Each structure stands twice: as C-alpha cells, then as structure tokens.
Amino acid sequence: xxxxxxxxxxxxxxxxxxxxxxxxxxxxxxxxxxxxxxxxxxxxxxxxxxxxxxxxxxxxxxxxxxxxxxxxxxxxxxxxxxxxxxxxxxxxxxxxxxxxxxxxxxxxxxxxxxxxxxxxxxxxxxxxxxxxxxxxxxxxxxxxxxxxxxxxxxxxxxxxxxxxxxxxxxxxxxxxxxxxxxxxxxxxxxxxxxxxxxxxxxxxxxxxxxxxxxxxxxxxxxxxxxxxxxxxxxxxxxxxxxxxxxxxxxxxxxxxxxxxxxxxxxxxxxxxxxxxxxxxxxxxxxxxxxxxxxxxxxxxxxxxxxxxxxxxxxxxxxxxxxxxxxxxxxxxxxxxxxxx
Amino acid sequence: xxxxxxxxxxxxxxxxxxxxxxxxxxxxxxxxxxxxxxxxxxxxxxxxxxxxxxxxxxxxxxxxxxxxxxxxxxxxxxxxxxxxxxxxxxxxxxxxxxxxxxxxxxxxxxxxxxxxxxxxxxxxxxxxxxxxxxxxxxxxxxxxxxxxxxxxxxxxxxxxxxxxxxxxxxxxxxxxxxxxxxxxxxxxxxxxxxxxxxxxxxxxxxxxxxxxxxxxxxxxxxxxxxxxxxxxxxxxxxxxxxxxxxxxxxxxxxxxxxxxxxxxxxxxxxxxxxxxxxxxxxxxxxxxxxxxxxxxxxxxxxxxxxxxxxxxxxxxxxxxxxxxxxxxxxxxxxxxxxxx
Numbered sequence: 001x002x003x004x005x006x007x008x009x010x011x012x013x014x015x016x017x018x019x020x021x022x023x024x025x026x027x028x029x030x031x032x033x034x035x036x037x038x039x040x041x042x043x044x045x046x047x048x049x050x051x052x053x054x055x056x057x058x059x060x061x062x063x064x065x066x067x068x069x070x071x072x073x074x075x076x077x078x079x080x081x082x083x084x085x086x087x088x089x090x091x092x093x094x095x096x097x098x099x100x101x102x103x104x105x106x107x108x109x110x111x112x113x114x115x116x117x118x119x120x121x122x123x124x125x126x127x128x129x130x131x132x133x134x135x136x137x138x139x140x141x142x143x144x145x146x147x148x149x150x151x152x153x154x155x156x157x158x159x160x161x162x163x164x165x166x167x168x169x170x171x172x173x174x175x176x177x178x179x180x181x182x183x184x185x186x187x188x189x190x191x192x193x194x195x196x197x198x199x200x201x202x203x204x205x206x207x208x209x210x211x212x213x214x215x216x217x218x219x220x221x222x223x224x225x226x227x228x229x230x231x232x233x234x235x236x237x238x239x240x241x242x243x244x245x246x247x248x249x250x251x252x253x254x255x256x257x258x259x260x261x262x263x264x265x266x267x268x269x270x271x272x273x274x275x276x277x278x279x280x281x282x283x284x285x286x287x288x289x290x291x292x293x294x295x296x297x298x299x300x301x302x303x304x305x306x307x308x309x310x311x312x313x314x315x316x317x318x319x320x321x322x323x324x325x326x327x328x329x330x331x332x333x334x335x336x337x338x339x340x
Numbered sequence: 341x342x343x344x345x346x347x348x349x350x351x352x353x354x355x356x357x358x359x360x361x362x363x364x365x366x367x368x369x370x371x372x373x374x375x376x377x378x379x380x381x382x383x384x385x386x387x388x389x390x391x392x393x394x395x396x397x398x399x400x401x402x403x404x405x406x407x408x409x410x411x412x413x414x415x416x417x418x419x420x421x422x423x424x425x426x427x428x429x430x431x432x433x434x435x436x437x438x439x440x441x442x443x444x445x446x447x448x449x450x451x452x453x454x455x456x457x458x459x460x461x462x463x464x465x466x467x468x469x470x471x472x473x474x475x476x477x478x479x480x481x482x483x484x485x486x487x488x489x490x491x492x493x494x495x496x497x498x499x500x501x502x503x504x505x506x507x508x509x510x511x512x513x514x515x516x517x518x519x520x521x522x523x524x525x526x527x528x529x530x531x532x533x534x535x536x537x538x539x540x541x542x543x544x545x546x547x548x549x550x551x552x553x554x555x556x557x558x559x560x561x562x563x564x565x566x567x568x569x570x571x572x573x574x575x576x577x578x579x580x581x582x583x584x585x586x587x588x589x590x591x592x593x594x595x596x597x598x599x600x601x602x603x604x605x606x607x608x609x610x611x612x613x614x615x616x617x618x619x620x621x622x623x624x625x626x627x628x629x630x631x632x633x634x635x636x637x638x639x640x641x642x643x644x645x646x647x648x649x650x651x652x653x654x655x656x657x658x659x660x661x662x663x664x665x666x667x668x669x670x671x672x673x674x675x676x677x678x679x680x
Binding site: 159161162164167168170171172211214215217245247248265266267268286287288289291292296319322324 | 499504510512551585632664
C-alpha cells in the first residue's frame with residue numbers, strides 16, 4: 001500500500017523534505033485518556049502488549065488524536081528476554097521486575113532461541129492489525145531494545161541508576177557477557193525479520209542505558225552487536241539508533257550502518273551535525289519544555305528547527321514524553337513543526 | 341599545622357607536582373569492614389553523620405588503611421535541607437526519603453535559614469575531631485551538594501531517573517524555583533564558611549544530578565548559584581566543582597571561579613583538557629574498572645595517567661566507589677598512582 005504521508009521515510013533516507021516529519025517517543029501512552037481507557041480494558045500493561053487488537057488501537061490513537069507523521073508499534077523492549085525464557089512483571093510506578101535473572105553460564109545456555117518468533121506472534125499480529133487501521137496514512141515504526149540495555153535488565157532484574165552489576169559482568173566475565181550479548185543479538189535479528197515480514201516501514205533500536213558505559217567498553221563490547229542487528233535490515237527498511245546518554249561514544253556510533261541517529265536533550269545540535277554528517281538526526285527537544293507555556297513551547301521548537309537547519313531531521317523529544325504532560329502542549333510542539 | 345603531604349593542595353592550585361595526588365569518592369564507606377563496624381556502633385547512617393567522634397573515625401580510616409593523599413569529611417549532602425527544616429530518612433538499599441517536600445511558595449518561605457550552622461555544629465565538630473586525628477598527615481576536604489541537586493531532593497523527596505518534577509518546577513514556576521535555589525545557595529555559603537572556620541583545606545561542590553538538565557537551563561538558572569557559592573570561598577581555600585553528566589554544560593562550567601573540575605567516566609581526558617585549559621582536572625576512571633583483575637586495573641590506571649599527561653591532575657574515580665569493590669582492588673589503583 002502506497003503511503004499518503006511518507007515524510008518520515010524520505011527524511012530518514014536523507015532526502016530534502018518540505019518540512020521535518022514529527023513523532024514522539026511514548027506518544028501512545030499514559031498522556032492520552034484514550035490510552036488509559038484501552039489499557040484499563042486490557043487489565044495491565046503486559047496484557048495490553050500481548051493483545052494485538054488493543055495494542056493496534058493504542059498505536060493508532062496518537063495518529064488520530066495528535067496528528068503525528070508516524071505510528072510506532074505499541075510494545076515493550078522486554079518482550080525479547082521473555083521470549084528467551086526470562087519472564088517479567090510490570091508494577092505500576094515501579095517499572096519492570098524479573099523474578100529470575102542471569103547469574104552464570106548455565107543460565108545463558110538455558111535461554112531458548114528456537115522459538116523467539118512463535119513467542120512473539122502477538123507483535124506481528126499487532127503490526128498487521130495496525131497497518132489495517134492506518135490504511136497507509138503514515139508509516140509504522142517497529143523497534144527493539146539494544147543488546148546492552150536488554151543485558152542490563154537480564155542481569156540486574158530491574159532498573160538501576162548505574163547498572164554496576166551489569167558492568168561488573170562485562171568486566172569480570174567478558175566471555176559470559178559476550179555469550180549473553182550474542183544470544184540477545186541473535187534473538188533481536190530474528191525479531192526484526194518478523195517485524196519486517198509483518199510490514200513495518202522503519203526500525204528503531206533503543207539503547208536506553210548506553211549512558212552508564214565508557215567509550216572503550218562501548219566500542220569493543222557493544223558496538224559489534226548493535227552493528228550486526230542494524231546491518232541485518234534490508235536496504236528498503238531504514239534504521240534508527242538511539243543511544244541515550246552516549247555522547248562519549250559518538251565516534252563509534254558514526255561508523256554504524258544506519259540511517260538515523262537519535263539525540264537526547266543534552267546533545268548539542270551543532271555538535272551532532274558535526275559528529276554525524278551523513279546521518280539523519282532525530283529528537284533532541286528536552287521533554288520538560290512541554291511543561292512550559294504555549295509560547296515557550298513554540299519558541300523552543302522554532303529554535304530547534306533553526307539549529308538543525310538544512311540537515312536531514314526528524315522532529316521528536318530527546319526522550320519519552322512524561323506521563324503528566326497535557327496532550328494539548330504536545331500538540332503545540334507537533335503543530336509548530338507541521339506549520340514550519 | 342603544616343601538612344606533611346600537601347600534594348592535593350598543590351595540584352589543585354595547578355602547580356607541577358612530583359606525581360598526582362589520589363583520593364576516592366566514597367573512600368570512607370561500605371567497602372571497608374572498619375567503616376561497617378563503626379556504622380553498626382552508630383546505629384544508622386544518619387546516626388553516624390551526626391556523631392562527630394564516629395564520623396571523624398570513619399573519615400580517617402581510608403587514610404590509615406588505603407593510604408590516600410586526602411581525607412574527605414564523612415557527612416551527607418542532605419544535611420542542608422535538614423538544617424533548613426526538611427528532615428529525611430535513609431533506608432538501607434533504598435536511598436534517602438523526605439516525608440515532606442517543597443510544593444509551593446509557602447513551603448519555601450517556611451524554610452529557616454537563621455540557624456543553619458547551629459543545626460550543623462556536628463559537622464564542624466567532626467571536622468575538628470578529624471584534624472586532631474590526622475595530625476597534619478594529609479589535607480581534609482569539606483563538601484556540600486550543589487543547589488540543583490539539593491533542589492531535586494527537596495522537590496521530589498527521593499531519587500529519580502530524570503527528576504521530571506524538579507525540572508517541571510524550573511519550567512513552570514521559575515520564580516518559585518529561583519527563590520528555593522537562592523535559599524539553598526545562602527545556606528550552603530553559610531555552611532562553607534563554617535567548614536572553613538573548622539579547618540577544611542579544600543572544598544568540593546557535588547552536582548550529582550546535573551546530567552538531567554539542558555544547556556540553556558543549566559547556564560541561566562543553575563550556574564549563577566554555583567558561581568556565588570564557589571566565589572564565596574577565600575583565596576586560601578581551593579575549590580572543586582563536580583557536575584556529573586554535565587558534559588553538555590562545559591562552556592558555562594569553564595567560566596566558574598574554581599580551581600578543579602571533577603570528571604565522570606564518560607568524559608574524554610583530551611576533550612576535558614581542551615574545555616578546561618586553566619583548571620586542574622580530577623577523577624575520570626570508570627568505577628567498574630575496579631571489578632577487573634589486578635593487571636587490568638594497573639593498565640587502566642597507567643592509561644589514565646598518560647592521557648592527562650602534564651595537565652594538573654588529581655587521580656580519582658569518575659564517581660563513588662561501588663560498595664561491593666574489594667578494598668585490595670582499590671589499593672592497586674591508589675598504589676599505581678603513588679608509584680608513578
């Protein structure tokens with residue numbers, strides 16, 4: 001099906017577009033009353049992730065309500081460990097929790113890669129249901145967590161400020177770490193293929209905890225896995241890599257075979273254009289700007305546009321939208337981009 | 341009293357030293373069995389902070405046991421909100437918790453600055469007791485939390501990944517935020533004066549949550565307060581500013597009137613030498629390096645030394661030592677510096 005609005009894909013490929021496309025991380029989420037209603041119907045966050053019809057419904061909500069230029073499939077990065085045999089719980093306000101974590105080589109060997117996509121049929125079905133609802137209005141983004149971020153959760157079992165246990169594993173047991181990262185990478189490549197088969201238009205890899213590593217470890221132990229995943233995408237599927245906090249790893253990130261680099265809000269646009277001259281850039285607006293007045297939101301958005309200038313750019317926040325943001329404020333950001 | 345070892349002070353002032361001095365953030369802490377024993381005697385973390393004799397004891401332990409070139413007074417950054425009328429609890433493994441937080445202007449007005457140093461007599465007494473125990477062997481570092489970090493805790497009441505409530509306050513209620521930041525700054529200046537009077541040799545300001553802000557907000561709303569505190573130190577007390585995660589704010593940090601800039605482990609030494617040409621640099625080793633073998637710790641430490649080269653440098657980690665690090669590993673880092 002031909003897309004009515006393919007701004008995202010053209011910008012991702014570095015083409016000059018009439019204006020930047022705009023979408024927002026966590027646009028399908030708690031900020032929308034409609035999302036909260038659908039989630040209540042599903043019973044829980046994980047229940048919603050596993051229900052293809054309801055997941056498709058919340059995926060399409062921001063397209064209908066906010067008018068964004070892309071949908072992103074409603075799912076969770078932690079479906080990968082679960083599909084490998086490490087289930088998790090999601091407690092409201094507390095984040096994810098894994099009752100069982102990876103402690104030793106035997107635990108890694110026990111992870112089962114043979115059935116990844118059977119376990120994840122609900123994601124493919126949600127993608128198909130979403131495409132049906134979208135009817136080609138905007139592209140659909142698929143995604144996964146990057147190997148390091150998934151590794152962090154599988155080792156620590158929950159969020160952490162500095163993930164020192166996961167880093168200890170990298171340093172003290174590099175062979176074990178490498179073996180776990182390889183399994184996560186293999187599973188993610190299979191998952192990416194199934195998302196492409198189901199019909200996604202662009203694939204984004206999120207390295208949410210990249211910021212806790214150092215330049216040498218990131219380059220030697222993490223980048224090769226990220227590279228393998230991104231290089232496994234066929235040429236017709238553009239790819240985006242977003243490593244939050246990884247300002248220190250720009251040089252190795254620039255070597256990746258991907259189209260788009262996501263920027264958090266601490267990264268300076270001028271610096272980013274210089275570091276990633278041949279990549280499309282995405283994101284960067286401080287999510288806290290949306291707590292401001294209509295006027296300051298407009299001014300900050302216009303400043304953002306002028307800073308990226310002629311560089312291929314996909315407008316977005318520097319991280320997910322905060323759950324207590326008024327959707328009207330988000331709409332001001334989106335409309336300012338769309339009127340530009 | 342004349343100091344036997346004044347390497348820290350000479351390096352802080354940018355003088356050429358025979359080798360870099362070395363100390364470690366959280367050197368007086370859970371890694372040492374002796375600390376754990378003294379803390380058990382005190383009954384709790386806050387009990388230890390408020391007991392001058394026991395606080396002095398743990399302050400001196402790393403000088404005796406690890407042979408570091410400086411002591412840092414054992415205390416907590418959150419004594420400032422407590423002295424202003426906002427008490428907190430410290431739950432093992434959970435971090436600090438404030439039962440009451442700052443919600444509105446009335447809450448800010450109710451903060452009492454008239455008695456800061458009476459409330460904090462226990463810190464002055466701990467400094468005096470420490471100096472007595474040290475007998476001039478090494479310098480004693482005093483410290484406080486920077487206004488933004490203290491503000492974060494006073495608004496949110498506990499740790500957070502992105503401190504979005506505190507950032508919301510900066511954006512939505514800038515006058516209220518400014519008024520709270522000013523009170524914290526005034527209290528911190530009074531506290532710094534009392535630490536100097538008690539006899540500290542160098543003062544360090546910790547902005548642990550600097551990494552969640554953006555360049556514009558940090559420069560316009562935070563730097564003026566930091567600057568006021570650092571400029572209030574008399575010329576004979578060198579000052580250090582450590583803003584973890586604030587790579588994006590290097591330009592405004594460079595304008596500060598301080599001697600030393602602390603570096604986290606994501607900051608590249610070559611970049612830092614370039615950004616802060618006239619400041620002594622401190623820190624930078626990834627704390628996770630201490631999970632490695634003796635050999636890798638030595639190699640990483642030697643690499644660190646060669647990267648800072650001739651630039652005035654104080655060896656330290658890029659953040660506090662992790663509580664499960666073997667003190668023998670820390671000693672390898674310290675001895676590698678001291679043999680250099």
